[in-house]
Amino acid sequence: MKKSLLILTCCILLSVLSTRASGQESAASQELIEDQIQALSVEFFEYMSSSKYSDAAGLFHCPQEYTTVKRSGQTLGISKLLKVFVDEFGIPSNYKINETPTTYYNVTVCGGDREYWEKYPSYMQIPLEVVFSKEDDGYIVILFSNILNKWEIRAVAYGLPAQRPGAKERIVEVMTKMLITLQPKTHKTPTKEKYPIVLASNK
Numbered sequence: 001m002k003k004s005l006l007i008l009t010c011c012i013l014l015s016v017l018s019t020r021a022s023g024q025e026s027a028a029s030q031e032l033i034e035d036q037i038q039a040l041s042v043e044f045f046e047y048m049s050s051s052k053y054s055d056a057a058g059l060f061h062c063p064q065e066y067t068t069v070k071r072s073g074q075t076l077g078i079s080k081l082l083k084v085f086v087d088e089f090g091i092p093s094n095y096k097i098n099e100t101p102t103t104y105y106n107v108t109v110c111g112g113d114r115e116y117w118e119k120y121p122s123y124m125q126i127p128l129e130v131v132f133s134k135e136d137d138g139y140i141v142i143l144f145s146n147i148l149n150k151w152e153i154r155a156v157a158y159g160l161p162a163q164r165p166g167a168k169e170r171i172v173e174v175m176t177k178m179l180i181t182l183q184p185k186t187h188k189t190p191t192k193e194k195y196p197i198v199l200a201s202n203k
Helices: 027-049 053-057 068-089 114-118 167-182
Strands: 006-013 092-097 103-110 124-132 136-146 151-161
Touching (some): 027 124, 027 136, 068 103, 103 136
Antiparallel strands (some): 006 103, 092 124, 136 151
């Protein structure tokens, strides 16, 4: 089933997700880029901690070719999934850059789709060690892409260390809840018992 939102779960080495950029920027421009993505990260976490999921979803890149309706659908879908992140993992704290390749299980949300991002393979990332209020030690990785000369969030992954007992099962559980969240709601036909038909009388 094709969706505009990618939900992935896998065991990832942070070294595989190492920063990928052109590598040709000057020191000054590199510092400017780092400032921009750091500001985006701070804004994202502020929205998440304030339960402003739609605002956080608005920081994600949306393909320019999307219609207004499809853009709204992406923002709504991402905001629902970000709420699942908070509901299941809690609020992160004790942020620290993770400089050591680490194996962990994760769930990821991003805008666009797989085919779209294959056209834009370059990205930068901020890998973080955090402490989740509901899951203790964990990881968050934020990926950024520069499309049309603007840095935006490409994807966000929340994860748990692979060595933690039950980590894989817990991540699968969260992923299942994310998939259920994106399922369209079905409207049941009203039953006669719930809405009885009353016949009018002239008496």
